[in-house]
Amino acid sequence: MVAPIARGVFRKAVNLPPTAATAYNGTPVAAGINFAARAPAGPHAHGHGPSLRSDPHQVPRWASNLRNSNGVLSARSGVNALPTVGQPRYFSSSSRCLQATQPDQVPDFSGYRTKTPESNKAFSYFMVGSMGLIAASGAKATVSDFLSSMGASSDVLALAKVEVDMNSIPEGKNAIIKWRGKPVFVRHRTKSEIDEANAVDVSKLRDPEKDSDRTKRPEWLVMLGVCTHLGCVPIGEAGDYGGWYCPCHGSHYDISGRARKGPAPLNLEVPEYDFNDGENKLIIG
Incomplete structure (x- = not known):
């Protein structure tokens, strides 16, 4: 909006663009603005042409934060410069830009498609087979470690079997051997004891079992020394x-270790055992 001040003199309000450039004395540099403007020739100029402005020592009312020092109109303005931001590099910036011919059309992806579908299939099959092989190897190692951890340790295996020298047990005597934390009765029976065990009527027993079913050799009887009632050790x-x-x-x-009287419901248990005739030893376990 232009407002007349005097004849031939007008005042116009303008919005100066912000600038970060200044002169050596701190005056801001604005393109198109002449701070030493002369007033146009008036009717009283008498033909001498335009003269200097009549208000060179006054600060214009349209300005702010300005000062006039020694005839120099100057100002210091603080501006907020735009932040400097680098160009972001997107993931697909190395690829050729895809432009659709129309805003509502899908870009053409034919340049990125494989020429022959067979090569793509071969690569897919190779990757699937490789991943399957790696997974199978990992599963095998995991299962092997798990099964090995469930196996008995060497000290447990050492206690799994006990060897008994049969020469140390005379005929008609008992021996008590500790096996897996339990007592084991080993009886070297006489001929009369064997006949007595075979003469028993099995049908009258509470836990019917023949003597031949409880022994591998009639003269050697091997049993766990734990009562089948409540786990005491018999005499x-x-x-x-x-x-x-x-x-x-x-x-x-x-x-023969068969229950004949009392609360015991079952016969004494017979563990796994075998004979080593070469060393004349009885192996329990």
Whole structure:
């Protein structure tokens, strides 16, 4: 908007663009602005042409934060310069830009498609096979480690079997061997004890079992020394049947270790054992 001040003199308000450039004395540099403007010739100029402005020592009312020092109109303005931001590099910046011919059309991706589908299939099959092989190898190692951790250690295997020298047990005597934390009764039976065990009527026993089913060799009887009632340890060569007697609750076992009297419901258990005739040893376990 232009407002007349005097004849031939007008004042116009303008918005100066911000600038960061200044002169050597601090005056801001604005293109198109002449701070030493002369007033146009008036009717009283008498033909001498334009003269200097009549207000060179006054600060214009349209300006702000300006000062007039020694005839120099100057100002210091603080501006906020735009931040300097680098050009972002997108993931696909190395690829050729895809431009659609129309805003609503899909870009042409034919340049990125494989020429022959067979090569793409071969690569896919190779990757699937490789990943399957790696997964199978990892699964095999995991299962092997898991199964090996479940196996018995060397000290446990050492206690799994016990060797007994049969020469150290005379005929008609008992021996008690510790095996896996349990007592084992080893009886070297006489001929009369064997005949006595075979003469028993199996049908009358609470846990029917023949003597031949409980021994691999008639003269050697091997049993766990744990009462089948409540787990006490019976006493050898005692009881009403000349075998073993449990003092805890009065169970009686015959010379074959079969339950004959008392609360014991089952015969004494026979563990796994074998004979080593070369060394004349009995191997339990």
